[in-house]
Amino acid sequence: MLPCCLNFLRSAAWLALPVLAGAAVVDPAVTYAWYQGGTGISVGSDGYAVSSWTNSATTGTPSLRNLTSVSGAPIRWNLLKADGSPAQVLRFNGNSDGLFAPASNFGTISGSRTIVAWIRPRETTRGFLFDSSTFASGLTRAQVNNGNWQLSTEPANGSATNAGATTGPVTTNTWQAHTFILTTGSPATFQHFINGTQAGTTVSLAQAAALSGLILGNNVAPGGGLGFEVDVAEVLVYNSALNSTDRQEVESYLTTKWSGFSDGVNNPPEPITSTSQPFASGLGGYNTFRIPAIATTNAGTMIVAADGRVSGSGDIPSNIDSVIRRSTDNGSTWGPLIVTANYGTNTSDTDSYPITGSSTARNRTSASDPALLVDRSNGRIWVFYDNGSNTSYNGYGRTIKLEMRYSDDDGLTWSARKDIEAENPNLRPKETEQFSFNGSSYTYGKGEYIVGPGSGIQIERGPRAGRLVFPVYWYRTNNSSSFIYSDDHGATWQRGGTCGTGVGEVQITELVNGDLLASMRPSGAGSGYRWFSRSSNGGTTWSAMFRFDATAAFPVPDPACQGNIFRLTTTADSDRNRLVHANCASTGSRVAMTIRTSYDEGLTWPVSRLVYGSSSAYSSLTKLSNGDVGLLYEKDNYTAIDFVRVSVPQATNQTDTLPPYTLWANTKFSSAQLMNAAISGQTADPDYEGLGNLIEHALDTRPLSATTNPITVDMESVSGTLKLRMTVPRNPAASQLSYLVEFSNNLTTGSWSSAGVVIEESTAARLVVRDGSSGQPRRFVRLRVVAP
Numbered sequence: 001m002l003p004c005c006l007n008f009l010r011s012a013a014w015l016a017l018p019v020l021a022g023a024a025v026v027d028p029a030v031t032y033a034w035y036q037g038g039t040g041i042s043v044g045s046d047g048y049a050v051s052s053w054t055n056s057a058t059t060g061t062p063s064l065r066n067l068t069s070v071s072g073a074p075i076r077w078n079l080l081k082a083d084g085s086p087a088q089v090l091r092f093n094g095n096s097d098g099l100f101a102p103a104s105n106f107g108t109i110s111g112s113r114t115i116v117a118w119i120r121p122r123e124t125t126r127g128f129l130f131d132s133s134t135f136a137s138g139l140t141r142a143q144v145n146n147g148n149w150q151l152s153t154e155p156a157n158g159s160a161t162n163a164g165a166t167t168g169p170v171t172t173n174t175w176q177a178h179t180f181i182l183t184t185g186s187p188a189t190f191q192h193f194i195n196g197t198q199a200g201t202t203v204s205l206a207q208a209a210a211l212s213g214l215i216l217g218n219n220v221a222p223g224g225g226l227g228f229e230v231d232v233a234e235v236l237v238y239n240s241a242l243n244s245t246d247r248q249e250v251e252s253y254l255t256t257k258w259s260g261f262s263d264g265v266n267n268p269p270e271p272i273t274s275t276s277q278p279f280a281s282g283l284g285g286y287n288t289f290r291i292p293a294i295a296t297t298n299a300g301t302m303i304v305a306a307d308g309r310v311s312g313s314g315d316i317p318s319n320i321d322s323v324i325r326r327s328t329d330n331g332s333t334w335g336p337l338i339v340t341a342n343y344g345t346n347t348s349d350t351d352s353y354p355i356t357g358s359s360t361a362r363n364r365t366s367a368s369d370p371a372l373l374v375d376r377s378n379g380r381i382w383v384f385y386d387n388g389s390n391t392s393y394n395g396y397g398r399t400i401k402l403e404m405r406y407s408d409d410d411g412l413t414w415s416a417r418k419d420i421e422a423e424n425p426n427l428r429p430k431e432t433e434q435f436s437f438n439g440s441s442y443t444y445g446k447g448e449y450i451v452g453p454g455s456g457i458q459i460e461r462g463p464r465a466g467r468l469v470f471p472v473y474w475y476r477t478n479n480s481s482s483f484i485y486s487d488d489h490g491a492t493w494q495r496g497g498t499c500g501t502g503v504g505e506v507q508i509t510e511l512v513n514g515d516l517l518a519s520m521r522p523s524g525a526g527s528g529y530r531w532f533s534r535s536s537n538g539g540t541t542w543s544a545m546f547r548f549d550a551t552a553a554f555p556v557p558d559p560a561c562q563g564n565i566f567r568l569t570t571t572a573d574s575d576r577n578r579l580v581h582a583n584c585a586s587t588g589s590r591v592a593m594t595i596r597t598s599y600d601e602g603l604t605w606p607v608s609r610l611v612y613g614s615s616s617a618y619s620s621l622t623k624l625s626n627g628d629v630g631l632l633y634e635k636d637n638y639t640a641i642d643f644v645r646v647s648v649p650q651a652t653n654q655t656d657t658l659p660p661y662t663l664w665a666n667t668k669f670s671s672a673q674l675m676n677a678a679i680s681g682q683t684a685d686p687d688y689e690g691l692g693n694l695i696e697h698a699l700d701t702r703p704l705s706a707t708t709n710p711i712t713v714d715m716e717s718v719s720g721t722l723k724l725r726m727t728v729p730r731n732p733a734a735s736q737l738s739y740l741v742e743f744s745n746n747l748t749t750g751s752w753s754s755a756g757v758v759i760e761e762s763t764a765a766r767l768v769v770r771d772g773s774s775g776q777p778r779r780f781v782r783l784r785v786v787a788p
Contacts, residue, residue, distance in 0.1 A: 025246040026253045031057045033065040033237040037089040048075040048268040064105040072097035073592035073613040078264030094229025095614030098218030103134035109211040112241035115180045118254040120231040124170045127228025133213030140211040151190045153209035167192040167200030177251045183241040184208040279641035284337045288313035292620045292632040295372035298379040300625035300671025302327040303411045305370035310344040316388030317398040319344035322367035331643045340414045341367035353399045362391040373456030381407045394446035437498040438544045445477025454620040462514035464538045471506040479523045481506035496539040505562040511601045519565040528587035530558040554605045557587045566621035575659045582619040590617045607652045625671035698785040700731035728767040740784040741769045
């Protein structure tokens with residue numbers, strides 16, 4: 001056989017289109033479609049989220065065969081060639097990831113066809129390497145299933161998940177050439193070759209089927225969502241059945257081009273493995289759990305709340321209970337399900353809804369959309385939610401009012417409901433009431449007043465310190481985001497200013513200067529990116545809305561879904577200011593749950609970390625007692641709500657970490673102690689031995705147990721002069737601290753000086769110093785540990 005570049009096509013019988021004399025089978029002119037890694041994979045502003053894969057073929061109308069439709073969040077993965085030069089491939093995550101062109105663009109190949117691919121499988125469970133992207137009678141597909149490769153077509157009345165005939169075992173984490181040849185006839189046949197050798201036997205098909213469009217990495221609906229965890233480097237599609245010679249040529253080309261590659265640098269991090277799953281469909285008999293909320297109590301306990309949707313996944317007015325779970329070990333395990341409002345299961349219950357203009361008791365069906373807030377001054381935990389009825393109101397088929405409950409025993413039991421609209425008559429906007437935002441006037445129309453949902457906050461700074469804030473929004477007519485607040489620890493509630501218009505679900509955080517920052521879901525406003533607004537007067541008025549779109553250095557895309565913003569640290573309790581934001585990092589699909597970090601109070605979001613690339617939606621954030629980020633989010637088409645404990649290095653791709661003292665304290669104190677600065681703070685002395693926690697950190701001693709002073713001092717007399725030698729054990733992890741030895745001749749005057757101190761030894765383990773001053777009748781010595 002001649003070298004690949006000179007191996008001319010011997011017969012044109014297999015090709016439906018005319019072929020120029022001398023055209024090789026590895027030639028764009030004779031391929032139906034050709035996708036080559038490194039030359040046509042387009043990505044978004046983050047550098048890895050794939051938006052399309054350009055077809056290299058030149059026959060027909062090749063541009064229509066570009067794979068420009070995306071499901072999930074496939075990413076571009078970097079490789080290194082043997083000579084060290086870079087290359088790129090496509091990585092699918094095995095969930096909802098897929099890249100496709102519909103039949104209307106790609107076309108339909110109903111005759112014989114061949115697909116050749118250079119791939120690296122990364123799983124053996126079940127998923128489709130390729131499929132028709134348009135459901136029709138037949139389909140052509142290849143998949144892995146229970147450790148084996150399978151070939152199949154789909155009957156006209158099928159669900160597009162037909163298992164098919166087994167050809168051979170799957171080999172993971174190894175690059176291979178796979179060739180799939182379907183030949184029409186009576187019967188039609190399907191063959192599978194791996195690295196040039198046929199896998200299994202030739203499969204006879206009841207129907208020839210068709211390649212109607214093309215999807216890579218997943219299967220077509222109905223029954224879609226069987227994604228394949230695989231890396232794909234190159235794919236060639238022919239509208240013919242390649243003969244043996246031509247097949248070998250293509251396989252030889254791929255092997256020569258791609259052999260010897262290794263994973264490259266600057267790849268996006270792998271998704272973060274979930275710590276636990278507090279809610280999953282079927283738990284406690286509930287069909288679906290939705291709308292996550294999370295908070296960390298004064299005792300370091302984590303409280304998570306959600307909708308327990310009884311018989312389906314629908315919103316209000318479906319039957320929905322409000323439920324919570326508790327964790328005392330930072331989310332590793334969870335206590336039993338606690339129902340805080342049983343409006344979905346208690347189907348005979350009724351309530352009054354004055355907003356309808358009637359005092360008649362109505363059926364109450366839903367307790368939905370929770371948000372959680374901890375009052376740090378007294379430890380009370382508030383849960384805020386929607387009380388929903390299936391009574392039609394203004395033609396919407398449901399009625400909603402706001403309610404709250406609280407717990408004073410760390411979430412074990414909860415109070416009776418507080419009908420805060422009845423208790424605070426002016427809280428809810430009136431339908432004809434006007435409101436202002438950014439200099440313009442608007443009028444509330446027919447609509448609903450709904451919880452944020454996710455998190456509330458307590459103001460910590462300035463004249464409004466102690467204020468409780470819960471985000472809310474007006475939905476239906478003149479959508480707008482706002483909040484309610486209490487200055488008396490929840491006894492009464494008032495309405496705050498409007499954060500934005502044309503937006504909906506909102507979350508709010510406090511900035512270090514006392515300003516507020518709102519993050520809002522796009523609604524009637526321009527879609528595709530998250531909206532923000534700031535207030536410098538406690539939320540009375542707000543700035544014009546702004547967003548970080550494709551023109552920004554660090555965009556914040558959003559597919560019109562709830563998200564969350566949260567204060568993680570300030571320079572008062574850590575080494576730097578950190579805001580954390582969580583949402584789906586996509587302009588159009590609820591996928592790619594991502595955490596972002598801002599170090600400039602939300603002016604930019606330069607660091608992002610993919611948490612889960614596949615189906616994901618609502619989220620809620622908290623700061624764990626040890627300083628980690630706690631993220632609770634919906635995943636896998638609302639079948640589960642996962643909890644993820646994310647360290648600062650994880651959240652920032654190893655570009656940031658918490659201060660050494662914080663990391664040390666996490667190993668010395670319990671969760672409850674970490675939440676109490678009087679015990680775990682740097683200046684505290686919980687064992688009353690005279691050594692503050694910062695010094696205990698410097699010496700790496702036990703802050704909760706008084707021990708023998710680890711500092712030793714001995715004396716020597718040289719020529720009649722007393723000299724002191726001090727030995728101090730030093731904690732290598734506290735290298736940012738400085739150690740200052742000072743002497744005084746008189747404790748009464750309090751005059752201390754390091755003059756004359758001679759350092760004789762300074763190592764990572766100890767510090768030896770000598771008083772080099774002239775002899776004195778008495779001398780006092782002290783050690784100071786100084787933080788930067």
